[in-house]
Amino acid sequence: xxxxxxxxxxxxxxxxxxxxxxxxxxxxxxxxxxxxxxxxxxxxxxxxxxxxxxxxxxxxxxxxxxxxxxxxxxxxxxxxxxxxxxxxxxxxxxxxxxxxxxxxxxxxxxxxxxxxxxxxxxxxxxxxxxxxxxxxxxxxxxxxxxxxxxxxxxxxxxxxxxxxxxxxxxxxxxxxxxxxxxxxxxxxxxxxxxxxxxxxxxxxxxxxxxxxxxxxxxxxxxxxxxxxxxxxxxxxxxxxxxxxxxxxxxxxxxxxxxxxxxxxxxxxxxxxxxxxxxxxxxxxxxxxxxxxxxxxxxxxxxxxxxxxxxxxxxxxxxxxxxxxxxxxxxxxxxxxxxxxxxxxxxxxxxxxxxxxxxxxxxxxxxxxxxxxxxxxxxxxxxxxxxxxxxxxxxxxxxxxxxxxxxxxxxxxxxxxxxxxxxxxxxxxxxxxxxxxxxxxxxxxxxxxxxxxxxxxxxxxxxxxxxxxxxxxxxxxxxxxxxxxxxxxxxxxxxxxxxxxxxxxxxxxxxxxxxxxxxxxxxxxxxxxxxxxxxxxxxxxxxxxxxxxxxxxxxxxxxxx
Numbered sequence: 176x177x178x179x180x181x182x183x184x185x186x187x188x189x190x191x192x193x194x195x196x197x198x199x200x201x202x203x204x205x206x207x208x209x210x211x212x213x214x215x216x217x218x219x220x221x222x223x224x225x226x227x228x229x230x231x232x233x234x235x236x237x238x239x240x241x242x243x244x245x246x247x248x249x250x251x252x253x254x255x256x257x258x259x260x261x262x263x264x265x266x267x268x269x270x271x272x273x274x275x276x277x278x279x280x281x282x283x284x285x286x287x288x289x290x291x292x293x294x295x296x297x298x299x300x301x302x303x304x305x306x307x308x309x310x311x312x313x314x315x316x317x318x319x320x321x322x323x324x325x326x327x328x329x330x331x332x333x334x335x336x337x338x339x340x341x342x343x344x345x346x347x348x349x350x351x352x353x354x355x356x357x358x359x360x361x362x363x364x365x366x367x368x369x370x371x372x373x374x375x376x377x378x379x380x381x382x383x384x385x386x387x388x389x390x391x392x393x394x395x396x397x398x399x400x401x402x403x404x405x406x407x408x409x410x411x412x413x414x415x416x417x418x419x420x421x422x423x424x425x426x427x428x429x430x431x432x433x434x435x436x437x438x439x440x441x442x443x444x445x446x447x448x449x450x451x452x453x454x455x456x457x458x459x460x461x462x463x464x465x466x467x468x469x470x471x472x473x474x475x476x477x478x479x480x481x482x483x484x485x486x487x488x489x490x491x492x493x494x495x496x497x498x499x500x501x502x503x504x505x506x507x508x509x510x511x512x513x514x515x516x517x518x519x520x521x522x523x524x525x526x527x528x529x530x531x532x533x534x535x536x537x538x539x540x541x542x543x544x545x546x547x548x549x550x551x552x553x554x555x556x557x558x559x560x561x562x563x564x565x566x567x568x569x570x571x572x573x574x575x576x577x578x579x580x581x582x583x584x585x586x587x588x589x590x591x592x593x594x595x596x597x598x599x600x601x602x603x604x605x606x607x608x609x610x611x612x613x614x615x616x617x618x619x620x621x622x623x624x625x626x627x628x629x630x631x632x633x634x635x636x637x638x639x640x641x642x643x644x645x646x647x648x649x650x651x652x653x654x655x656x657x658x659x660x661x662x663x664x665x666x667x668x669x670x671x672x673x674x675x676x677x678x679x680x681x682x683x684x685x686x687x688x689x690x691x692x693x694x695x696x697x698x699x700x701x702x703x704x705x706x707x708x709x710x711x712x713x714x715x716x717x718x719x720x721x722x723x724x725x726x727x728x729x730x731x732x733x734x735x
Contacts (some may be wrong), residue, residue, distance in 0.1 A: 178209045183659040185224045189241065192370050195248040198241035202617040205241075230254065230362040232354055232548050233472060233692050234308055236328055236337030239279055246280070248646045249371055250509055253333040255288040255324075256374055257365030262321060263658035264364070269321030272341070274302040274311030276327040276416050276481045277442030278336050284326045293377025300381045305416045305442060306388065307482030308339070309584035313381070313391045315341050316350035317583065323350065330453035330479040331694065333445050340580070351581040352548035355669075371399075388420065392430060393580035395587035396428045398572055399594045400511045403601035406593055408469040410476045413452050413459070414443040417482025427540065428590050430597075432469050436462050444478070454479055454486030455568060455624075460494055467601055476597045478585040485585040487592055498526035498622045501564040502613055503606065504572070504588065505529055507595045508562045509536050512575050518554030520563040522546070523661070523673060524687045525731040528613070529564070535616070543669050546660075546692065547571060551581045566700065567623065611711040618704045619711065621718045623726050625699040626691070627733055633654035635690045635697045641687060641735060650686055650701070651728040652721070653678040681705045686729055699729050707718065
């Protein structure tokens with residue numbers, strides 16, 4: 176394979192302007208291999224230089240490496256320059272808080288961002304070390320900053336890194352992720368930014384101290400109401416940055432320090448004990464569940480690597496789904512808050528159960544597009560957002576005094592989940608008992624997710640076009656009663672690439688399809704709802720079999 180001369184020229188120009196010796200060396204070696212006719216190297220160069228990482232509402236995320244279609248110091252510095260220009264356009268010099276996790280190059284990217292922003296005349300506060308994403312989101316609100324940056328790729332594979340941007344201000348949305356049109360404004364400013372060699376770099380940023388973490392801990396421990404604290408917990412940080420903060424938070428809230436999975440506790444950007452550092456992945460919680468069996472624990476708590484997500488599991492039972500945890504936390508939060516201005520929210524791919532809980536409790540319910548950039552803004556101005564969640568293990572909690580974090584928070588949610596489990600145990604009950612109670616009141620809601628990972632992103636668009644043109648008449652034994660296409664907007668929501676198939680049979684059901692916003696995946700979300708007649712366990716067994724049949728049909732439809 177012959178490398179395109181324009182690609183070679185762009186690659187050489189990039190190398191010569193790259194301030195990072197590591198990626199310069201990497202690109203030089205790749206250019207030499209391509210010059211020697213190596214087809215794999217030529218294809219790699221084409222992939223790196225045929226496009227660029229797009230800055231959107233999820234910020235930036237991609238594989239590490241040289242070139243505009245990878246995460247590297249050049250891309251990050253130009254992104255920081257774009258943010259600096261955007262802030263100037265909104266009113267002059269501002270204050271930006273920067274956080275970072277423990278992934279490869281995260282600390283470098285955070286310092287580069289601080290240098291570019293201070294060089295552009297902005298005030299920068301850098302977090303004191305690798306810390307959870309919710310600590311950064313809290314600090315944006317707490318410090319009254321104009322914006323925040325978090326260098327993280329959350330639960331992506333080890334070779335990835337990313338860049339999330341938060342808006343500041345003094346409203347309840349402060350510390351939430353950006354939404355349109357801010358993403359387009361920043362993207363345009365990035366396009367207009369010059370090469371790193373043309374950017375003035377500063378050195379006068381402030382390094383925040385321990386108080387930044389303490390203030391976060393005080394805020395999230397205030398979410399936990401008085402009550403029982405007797406609970407034996409096993410915790411895994413999944414090789415991420417949540418470990419030390421979670422342990423402290425548990426102790427500050429009055430719980431005993433959890434037993435920890437030692438091999439997964441310290442940050443390790445290679446995530447050596449898991450195939451993917453995501454608590455949702457099959458097998459990811461095996462070490463924690465084994466440890467819990469060994470010590471007779473009541474509960475397993477897991478965070479993803481940047482600790483903005485929470486997973487729960489029970490010895491002898493296994494992991495709870497994100498929707499099961501969402502339903503339990505919702506009722507607990509509503510039991511411990513008051514007022515008719517309360518709002519709860521979830522996303523279009525999550526369970527319909529939360530809407531029934533809200534109607535039963537007389538609180539306002541909203542359904543938003545996927546992502547906490549939307550969930551954080553649910554409800555009318557002035558309303559009190561006490562709970563929002565999405566099935567992918569993301570939870571945002573508030574109390575009568577407000578919410579400390581306007582984003583998903585795996586640490587705060589873990590504390591409230593522990594309080595819920597301790598209260599249940601003190602009453603001689605278990606979390607499965609509480610799930611059965613909900614099934615009797617609202618119907619049994621069973622859900623499952625399917626992810627189809629691709630190497631060619633065009634396959635995802637082709638699959639969505641096919642499903643729109645030739646929609647399935649049924650999934651398994653359940654006929655499709657109607658289709659909601661979100662591409663042009665639906666039910667007052669902004670347009671997004673998603674399809675929802677409403678199913679006949681039982682008390683209801685649906686299948687929702689959408690491309691992932693952060694990974695090369697097409698995702699399918701299925702839910703069935705069954706009235707409970709008699710024994711919950713028997714109904715659950717029938718429902719589980721039906722859901723398995725349904726998911727097999729969904730997989731065939733998605734994969735074509």
